[in-house]
Amino acid sequence: MQNEWVLITGASSGIGLEFARLFATKKFDLVLHGRNEARLNEISRxxxxxxxxxxxxxxRDLAQPAAASKIFAELEKERIPVSILVNNAGFGAGKFFAQEQLQVCTDMVETNITALIELTHLFLKPMLARKSGKILNVAxxxxxxxxxxxxxxxxxxAFVFSFSNALANELDGSGVTVTTLCPGPTRTEFxxxxxxxxxxxxxxKWMMTAEEVARAGYNGLMKGKRNVVPGLVNKIGVALAKIAPTRLSTAAARKVMEG
Ligand SMILES: NC(=O)c1ccc[n+]([C@@H]2O[C@H](COP(=O)([O-])OP(=O)(O)OC[C@H]3O[C@@H](n4cnc5c(N)ncnc54)[C@H](OP(=O)(O)O)[C@@H]3O)[C@@H](O)[C@H]2O)c1
Known part of the structure; x- marks a missing residue:
């Protein structure tokens, strides 16, 4: 029995679900978050x-205002201290920007960015007071x-990556680590x-399984690594994207999106 609680957002499917399974095998207690209550209850059982x-x-729907503070308040009320925060929930939408509904874009920013910042800020304070904690942000x-x-x-x-690395630097020596997980294409519902x-x-054919990605993230998190890019093909892709002219890497990304 670890007697340590892990909060995993977006635990109802894909990478988040595999994180939940992995932490459970290591005997962590789990707070499983998502919107699909039936699925979450089944995973809980x-x-x-x-x-x-x-x-x-x-x-909780993270696109709704104050979702993060409601999550924090509920766990405080139940005296559940979160030792590890896994900010995994997120979604994308594959249309040209001008054709996408504005609401979808702003919901994405709320879920992928705002809720991640809010949850990190809220749960970081007690971690710093305890001088111990781990945060994993999925970029x-x-x-x-x-x-x-x-x-x-x-x-x-790009925001999640930049923010998480800056925060990891700020927290050096505090007892709290921040790990950024950068999966490439992964076989999930995404x-x-x-x-x-x-x-x-x-x-x-390049897709990794959600289990492989979660395992790489878990290992990096436990070692306190700053960044984890799972899989050789993804590591090569990131290295190339870093040195290629932006116009070229943008065109390459479009080719992939257009199949
Ligand atoms: N799959 C990939 O190729 C890939 C690659 C790189 C990064 N990622 C990232 O990995 C993370 C997990 O995605 P996945 O691939 O595992 O996809 P997934 O199977 O679609 O899972 C996404 C999870 O996020 C939750 N979620 C989405 N929007 C939410 C909202 N507004 N409020 C609350 N929960 C919400 C979903 O919950 P409900 O279903 O309960 O609503 C679900 O549990 C995401 O951040 C994604 O951007 C994925």
């Missing part, structure tokens, strides 16, 4: 039965170049939800 861990389910290899047909999504992940199934056809 699975993990409680298999691993005898405590599981609390939290249902993407999308952080390293602009992404036509997913412009807001790519930009949101692509279908984003309406980006053409890109899935192009990159399908």
């Amino acid at each position: 699975e993990l409680t039965a298999k691993h005898s861990v405590r599981v609390k389910v939290l249902v 993407s290899t999308a952080a390293f170049q602009p992404g036509p047909k997913m412009a807001v999504y790519y930009a949101s992940k 692509h279908a939800r984003a309406g980006a199934t053409r890109s899935e056809k192009t990159i399908g």
Whole structure:
């Protein structure tokens, strides 16, 4: 029994679900967050039965104002101290910006950026007071170049990468670490939800499983690493994106999106 609580946002499917399974095998108690209550309850039953861990389910839409502060208040009220925060929830949308609904774009910014900042700020304070804690923010290899047909999504992940690395630097020596996980294409519901199934056809053979990605993130988090890019192909892609002229890397990203 670890007697330590992990809060995982977006734990109802994909990478977040695999994080939940992995932390449960290591005997962490879990706060599982998402919007799909039925799925979260099913996962809760699975993990409680298999691993005898405590599981609390939290249902909140992170695109709604004050979602993060409501999550924090609920856990405070129940005296659940969060030792590890995994900011994983996020989504994309695969259309040209001018054709996308504005509401979808602003919901994406609320979920991928604002809620991540708010949760980090809220849970960081008690971690700093305890001089111990770990934060894992899920960015993407999308952080390293602009992404036509997913412009807001790519930009949101560039934000997560930049913010998380600056924060990791600020927290050096505080007892709290910040790890940024940058997965490349991963086989989850993300692509279908984003309406980006053409890109899935192009990159399908390079896709990692959610389990592989979560394991790489978990190992990096536990070692206190600043950045984790899972998989050799993704590491090469990031290295190339860093040295290529922006116009070229942007054009390459568009080719992938257009299948
Ligand atoms: N799959 C990839 O290729 C890939 C690559 C790089 C980075 N990522 C990142 O990895 C993270 C996990 O994505 P995934 O691939 O595992 O996709 P996924 O299977 O679609 O899972 C996304 C999770 O985020 C939650 N979520 C989305 N919008 C939310 C909102 N407004 N409020 C609350 N929860 C919300 C979903 O909860 P509900 O279903 O309960 O609503 C779900 O649990 C995301 O940040 C994504 O950007 C994915």
